Amino acid sequence: MRSRRTKSEPPHRFSYDGLDRVIHERARLSILTSLLAHPKGLVFGELLELCGLTDGNLNRHLQVLQSAKLVTVSRETGPGRPQTTCRITSSGRRRFLDYLAVLEQVLDDASGARDADSRPDLPSVSVRG
Amino acid sequence: MRSRRTKSEPPHRFSYDGLDRVIHERARLSILTSLLAHPKGLVFGELLELCGLTDGNLNRHLQVLQSAKLVTVSRETGPGRPQTTCRITSSGRRRFLDYLAVLEQVLDDASGARDADSRPDLPSVSVRG
Numbered sequence: 001m002r003s004r005r006t007k008s009e010p011p012h013r014f015s016y017d018g019l020d021r022v023i024h025e026r027a028r029l030s031i032l033t034s035l036l037a038h039p040k041g042l043v044f045g046e047l048l049e050l051c052g053l054t055d056g057n058l059n060r061h062l063q064v065l066q067s068a069k070l071v072t073v074s075r076e077t078g079p080g081r082p083q084t085t086c087r088i089t090s091s092g093r094r095r096f097l098d099y100l101a102v103l104e105q106v107l108d109d110a111s112g113a114r115d116a117d118s119r120p121d122l123p124s125v126s127v128r129g
Numbered sequence: 130m131r132s133r134r135t136k137s138e139p140p141h142r143f144s145y146d147g148l149d150r151v152i153h154e155r156a157r158l159s160i161l162t163s164l165l166a167h168p169k170g171l172v173f174g175e176l177l178e179l180c181g182l183t184d185g186n187l188n189r190h191l192q193v194l195q196s197a198k199l200v201t202v203s204r205e206t207g208p209g210r211p212q213t214t215c216r217i218t219s220s221g222r223r224r225f226l227d228y229l230a231v232l233e234q235v236l237d238d239a240s241g242a243r244d245a246d247s248r249p250d251l252p253s254v255s256v257r258g
Contacts, residue, residue, distance in 0.1 A: 001190055050143045051143055
């Protein structure tokens with residue numbers, strides 16, 4: 001018997017089912033964080049710049065997020081030329097906050113794991129600041 | 130002019146380039162957190178249970194992690210029947226901690242965004258505990 005797992009650990013302890021794949025993809029995580037930080041919305045060019053994505057990639061990921069009802073993308077006319085404005089929806093905001101709570105759990109688990117492991121040969125990299 | 134972006138924000142502010150795609154995939158994030166929490170290693174069956182993955186999926190993701198030199202997978206013989214033991218490598222540990230620091234940045238950004246946005250119609254979901 002060479003089991004190294006702590007017996008008290010429940011099954012699927014580290015499965016993180018709440019990490020919604022639609023949100024978890026890196027570019028989409030980037031878009032959603034940008035939009036959470038700008039609840040009044042961002043025009044396409046601003047979002048491009050903040051996320052460091054190409055036009056094609058941003059369009060593709062916005063379509064995925066729009067299909068999932070996490071964001072809205074609307075063509076708006078005004079005094080200047082029409083602009084495409086992206087906004088996080090209120091259910092998108094809620095789902096993103098739920099996702100972030102699971103991400104926080106990952107960090108807590110990893111932080112606990114790192115602190116418990118006090119082998120002196122390992123670098124002491126700060127995870128939690 | 131309808132720019133809503135704060136002018137002081139640098140370009141690519143939310144690009145999170147450090148979210149290494151090999152690590153970021155949900156199942157692999159699960160595997161790496163399990164192995165970080167168990168530096169002496171886990172046998173295949175334990176890892177299966179902790180991550181809630183199927184045999185095939187766990188095998189597939191372990192191969193990706195092994196190719197990236199983040200984990201080692203070794204067949205070990207002892208008094209009982211041979212067991213497959215998985216361990217995080219020291220460079221894997223370092224890279225995973227670097228990844229986690231970026232994840233922490235995502236949470237900080239999102240937390241700041243949520244706190245800055247005080248619209249009363251929005252639910253107050255706790256992200257940071």
